[in-house]
Each structure stands twice: as structure tokens, then as C-alpha cells.
Amino acid sequence: MTESTKSPCGGPRPGAGRPPGEPTKVIRLPLRLLPAVQALAAAPPGTRMPHPAASHLALPMFGHKVRAGFPSPADDYVEAWLDLNEHLVTHKDATFFVQATGDSMTGAGIQEGNLLVVDRALEARHRDIVIAVVDGEMTVKRLDKRRGRIRLLAENPAYEPIEFQDGQELTVWGVVTSVIQRFKR
Numbered sequence: 001m002t003e004s005t006k007s008p009c010g011g012p013r014p015g016a017g018r019p020p021g022e023p024t025k026v027i028r029l030p031l032r033l034l035p036a037v038q039a040l041a042a043a044p045p046g047t048r049m050p051h052p053a054a055s056h057l058a059l060p061m062f063g064h065k066v067r068a069g070f071p072s073p074a075d076d077y078v079e080a081w082l083d084l085n086e087h088l089v090t091h092k093d094a095t096f097f098v099q100a101t102g103d104s105m106t107g108a109g110i111q112e113g114n115l116l117v118v119d120r121a122l123e124a125r126h127r128d129i130v131i132a133v134v135d136g137e138m139t140v141k142r143l144d145k146r147r148g149r150i151r152l153l154a155e156n157p158a159y160e161p162i163e164f165q166d167g168q169e170l171t172v173w174g175v176v177t178s179v180i181q182r183f184k185r
Contacts (some may be wrong), residue, residue: 054092058083088178094121096174098131098140105129105140107155114181116140118174129176134162135169140176 058081089095100114108129110116116131124130126145131138132152141152141162150170152162164170 054085056083056085088117088180089119090177091119091121094174095119095177097180100140100179104154104156104159105142107157108142109181110140110155110176110179111181114179116176117178117180119177120174122175122177124172124175131173131176133169133171133173138173143172 060078061080061082062078096118098116098118100110100116101112103112110129118131122128124143126143128143129140130143130152131140132143133139134152139152139162141154144151144153144161150164152170154161
């Protein structure tokens with residue numbers, strides 16, 4: 001009793017699979033993210049992906065200033081409502097956050113673990129704090145543009161300025177507009 005059976009699964013199918021020779025990579029992701037990844041993969045190249053729904057959370061901002069020196073009685077008067085998204089982000093489509101590491105910018109108030117708000121829509125000017133890529137490495141430094149030369153300066157005397165030589169590449173990713181520092185977790 002010899003009966004030839006073909007499996008309904010497997011085998012070559014016209015138009016299926018990846019192009020020959022194209023490398024692949026296996027990745028693991030939470031199942032809840034699968035629909036978003038599939039939608040991204042199915043989108044035509046260059047399609048702009050939507051932002052997550054903007055959250056609006058206005059918190060009270062008291063009209064009385066807080067003295068950092070000798071204490072004074074505070075008013076209970078709410079002067080305005082503050083939404084941190086509106087306060088920190090000017091160009092929504094061009095803004096991102098990055099976490100600072102190291103101690104090269106402590107003189108500018110940037111500490112290890114701080115979140116930096118970075119705006120790519122702004123043109124970097126002399127004395128701006130920027131996120132830059134130098135020889136493939138990302139860094140945060142103060143931009144120094146004087147006398148026809150460009151340098152990146154640390155705000156810590158333990159670090160030397162980054163001076164650029166012929167052929168060395170500098171890419172400015174954006175201008176740091178704010179620092180978010182948490183005191184308690």
C-alpha cells in the first residue's frame with residue numbers, strides 16, 4: 001500500500017518569502033507590540049508614523065515664587081495651570097529625550113541620569129548645548145563657534161575641548177533645550 005501524499009503546508013510559493021540573499025534577524029518582542037510592529041513593517045517606506053496620543057495634564061502653578069534662601073510664607077493662590085508637554089516641547093515632531101551619562105557637563109547643571117530635552121528643529125548656535133556625533137560617538141557638549149573654527153566644550157575642567165582636525169566629522173543632532181532632574185524615585 002503505497003500512497004503518495006503531499007503536505008498542504010510548506011514548499012515554495014510564488015511571491016512568498018524574502019528575496020534571495022537578503023539577511024534576516026530574529027527578534028523577540030512582547031505580544032502586545034506585535035500589531036504595531038506588523039503595521040510598521042507593512043507601511044510603505046518613508047511613511048510618517050503617527051505620534052502616540054498626546055497627553056494633556058495641567059497641574060497648578062502657584063503665583064508665589066519660592067525663595068531658595070531664607071524661607072517666607074507662601075500664598076495659596078493658583079496663578080495658572082502648567083502642562084509640561086507645552087512648557088518643554090516647542091517642536092513636537094522634532095523633539096526627543098535622551099538620558100545623560102558621565103560628568104562632563106556638571107557645570108551646566110547636567111548630572112548623570114538627567115533627561116535632556118533635545119530639539120532638532122533649532123539651528124545650533126554659538127554657546128548652545130548640543131547633542132553631537134563625533135567620529136561615531138554621541139556626546140553632549142557646549143558648541144563653540146569662534147574665529148572660523150568649531151569646538152565642543154565640556155562644562156567640567158577635568159575634560160579637554162574637542163577640537164576638529166581635517167577629515168574629522170561632526171554631526172549636530174539637536175539643541176538641548178531643557179534638563180529634567182529627579183531628586184527622588
